Amino acid sequence: xxxxxxxxxxxxxxxxxxxxxxxxxxxxxxxxxxxxxxxxxxxxxxxxxxxxxxxxxxxxxxxxxxxxxxxxxxxxxxxxxxxxxxxxxxxxxxxxxxxxxxxxxxxxxxxxxxxxxxxxxxxxxxxxxxxxxxxxxxxxxxxxxxxxxxxxxxxxxxxxxxxxxxxxxxxxxxxxxxxxxxxxxxxxxxxxxxxxxxxxxxxxxxxxxxxxxxxxxxxxxxxxxxxxxxxxxxxxxxxxxxxxxxxxxxxxxxxxxxxxxxx
Amino acid sequence: xxxxxxxxxxxxxxxxxxxxxxxxxxxxxxxxxxxxxxxxxxxxxxxxxxxxxxxxxxxxxxxxxxxxxxxxxxxxxxxxxxxxxxxxxxxxxxxxxxxxxxxxxxxxxxxxxxxxxxxxxxxxxxxxxxxxxxxxxxxxxxxxxxxxxxxxxxxxxxxxxxxxxxxxxxxxxxxxxxxxxxxxxxxxxxxxxxxxxxxxxxxxxxxxxxxxxxxxxxxxxxxxxxxxxxxxxxxxxxxxxxxxxxxxxxxxxxxxxxxxxxxxxxxxxxxxxxxxxxxxxxxxxxxxxxxxxxxxxxxxxxxxxxxxxxxxxxxxxxxxxxxxxxxxxxxxx
Numbered sequence: 205x206x207x208x209x210x211x212x213x214x215x216x217x218x219x220x221x222x223x224x225x226x227x228x229x230x231x232x233x234x235x236x237x238x239x240x241x242x243x244x245x246x247x248x249x250x251x252x253x254x255x256x257x258x259x260x261x262x263x264x265x266x267x268x269x270x271x272x273x274x275x276x277x278x279x280x281x282x283x284x285x286x287x288x289x290x291x292x293x294x295x296x297x298x299x300x301x302x303x304x305x306x307x308x309x310x311x312x313x314x315x316x317x318x319x320x321x322x323x324x325x326x327x328x329x330x331x332x333x334x335x336x337x338x339x340x341x342x343x344x345x346x347x348x349x350x351x352x353x354x355x356x357x358x359x360x361x362x363x364x365x366x367x368x369x370x371x372x373x374x375x376x377x378x379x380x381x382x383x384x385x386x387x388x389x390x391x392x393x394x395x396x397x398x399x400x401x402x403x404x405x406x407x408x409x410x411x412x413x414x415x416x417x418x419x420x421x422x423x424x425x426x427x428x429x430x431x432x433x434x435x436x437x438x439x440x441x442x443x444x445x446x447x448x449x450x451x452x453x454x455x456x457x458x459x460x461x462x463x464x465x466x467x
Numbered sequence: 468x469x470x471x472x473x474x475x476x477x478x479x480x481x482x483x484x485x486x487x488x489x490x491x492x493x494x495x496x497x498x499x500x501x502x503x504x505x506x507x508x509x510x511x512x513x514x515x516x517x518x519x520x521x522x523x524x525x526x527x528x529x530x531x532x533x534x535x536x537x538x539x540x541x542x543x544x545x546x547x548x549x550x551x552x553x554x555x556x557x558x559x560x561x562x563x564x565x566x567x568x569x570x571x572x573x574x575x576x577x578x579x580x581x582x583x584x585x586x587x588x589x590x591x592x593x594x595x596x597x598x599x600x601x602x603x604x605x606x607x608x609x610x611x612x613x614x615x616x617x618x619x620x621x622x623x624x625x626x627x628x629x630x631x632x633x634x635x636x637x638x639x640x641x642x643x644x645x646x647x648x649x650x651x652x653x654x655x656x657x658x659x660x661x662x663x664x665x666x667x668x669x670x671x672x673x674x675x676x677x678x679x680x681x682x683x684x685x686x687x688x689x690x691x692x693x694x695x696x697x698x699x700x701x702x703x704x705x706x707x708x709x710x711x712x713x714x715x716x717x718x719x720x721x722x723x724x725x726x727x728x729x730x731x732x733x734x735x736x737x738x739x740x741x742x743x744x745x746x747x748x749x750x751x752x753x754x755x756x757x758x759x760x761x762x763x764x765x766x767x768x769x770x771x772x773x774x775x776x777x778x779x780x781x782x783x784x785x786x787x788x789x790x791x792x793x794x795x796x797x798x799x800x
Binding site for chain 1: 500501502504522523532533605606607690694695697698699700701703704705713715717726728729731734735736749750751781782783785786787789792
């Protein structure tokens with residue numbers, strides 16, 4: 205059975221109201237598609253060009269309203285799903301993840317955890333190299349690198365809006381009473397925005413890289429959140445998206461913590 | 468009637484030097500870190516050799532992403548307000564495409580609709596455009612569906628079209644003639660060159676679309692089309708005609724500035740009222756607004772379209788909201 209057949213069955217039997225997957229887009233690109241009728245399942249494609257993390261749609265009101273959905277999910281999307289479950293943003297019963305070639309049904313958090321345990325997270329070689337290069341720079345060089353890159357930012361928020369973990373209905377960036385972060389895309393505004401975003405994702409980023417892919421001006425913005433996530437991993441031995449239970453470094457606290465500042 | 472000349476490739480440096488000597492900054496497409504973007508250049512060698520378009524639009528030359536409108540300081544007894552002066556550096560936009568050059572018309576319609584915006588106008592007065600016609604296109608391009616074309620002269624002061632050994636130069640406006648006068652030796656008599664540009668097929672019936680939109684406001688199509696839209700502002704921010712802005716103040720205890728910054732009707736905050744009511748609460752309504760503004764409200768109010776078919780939105784969109792395709796769909800019954 206292939207993905208299209210699987211999708212048809214799921215829709216015909218009424219098991220799901222929609223299948224979130226990919227279809228062919230402009231110039232051969234792959235883009236998200238929402239198949240609600242069995243006869244439309246032929247649009248679905250699943251291949252190496254399907255890069256976007258579709259889990260970002262699961263928290264949207266329009267998608268929630270559909271009811272139970274199936275979603276084609278690679279390892280990054282599965283990690284995002286677990287993290288969203290840990291943060292109480294989606295419920296197991298509303299979701300069927302289609303892993304592998306799109307026919308492997310993962311209907312529970314436990315099934316997703318077991319499936320993911322087979323393939324530990326590894327960063328793409330290019331990103332790993334870039335992170336290492338940045339790590340070797342001294343502070344002044346790193347500052348210059350990010351200043352140059354962030355100067356291109358137009359504050360369109362494509363990075364935020366593409367991120368599966370950026371689901372807040374009202375974002376700090378949009379708070380205007382009071383205004384926490386400058387709206388304007390000037391040096392300070394851009395720096396503050398990206399710093400705040402990185403800090404909000406530390407320990408939560410599933411390292412899918414969609415923020416960097418989404419950036420219209422090509423800023424490798426995912427390196428900021430990757431860096432924070434890797435630090436959390438090194439220091440606390442935890443990775444976002446490994447479990448559907450809320451037990452990650454920056455949100456838990458123990459009365460017997462060895463650090464004194466916390467008491 | 469435009470005067471036409473032959474501008475040899477070898478004369479471009481002389482032209483650039485003459486423009487610089489006249490105190491003008493030249494902004495042109497450059498290839499930086501694998502990205503085509505508008506940057507100040509000193510010579511023709513710095514201009515990107517091969518490009519369809521820049522990522523961001525040229526609108527920044529007249530409508531920057533941040534513009535200071537005024538400054539205020541808090542005195543002991545009163546607030547001191549001071550108007551900011553427009554920062555209008557004499558600028559030549561070199562190498563933008565005809566779609567982009569015509570985009571300034573759509574900005575002008577809004578900035579001079581009622582009050583004449585002195586910031587926009589000061590920058591436009593200081594701006595001259597040397598467009599370059601297209602010999603290449605990609606699947607995102609649809610200028611011919613919205614009244615433009617890869618060889619359209621609209622909006623350019625001089626339009627260059629690549630020919631063997633240089634360019635056919637159509638000098639279209641007094642600003643164009645002034646630039647020719649700065650480098651008279653660079654321009655040679657036109658030996659009767661043929662203007663050849665790429666063919667861009669018409670993708671949809673635009674007048675039909677505009678008529679169709681009149682009775683399509685309440686239609687499921689906007690929800691269907693917008694489901695994958697993530698509601699960012701990438702399309703609006705790269706668009707040569709999107710003119711939405713926000714006015715914000717940045718201040719401390721002693722004073723501050725009032726700034727105008729780019730904004731997008733695609734975001735939920737754009738129409739949020741102080742009461743808490745939001746007339747465009749869903750992404751479907753916001754997507755519909757984007758289409759209607761460009762293809763229904765603009766023709767109604769300004770007798771032109773709010774879209775030049777450059778396709779930048781399609782190229783920039785993280786989820787491939789292909790505008791041309793969506794418009795073709797909306798034009799159909």
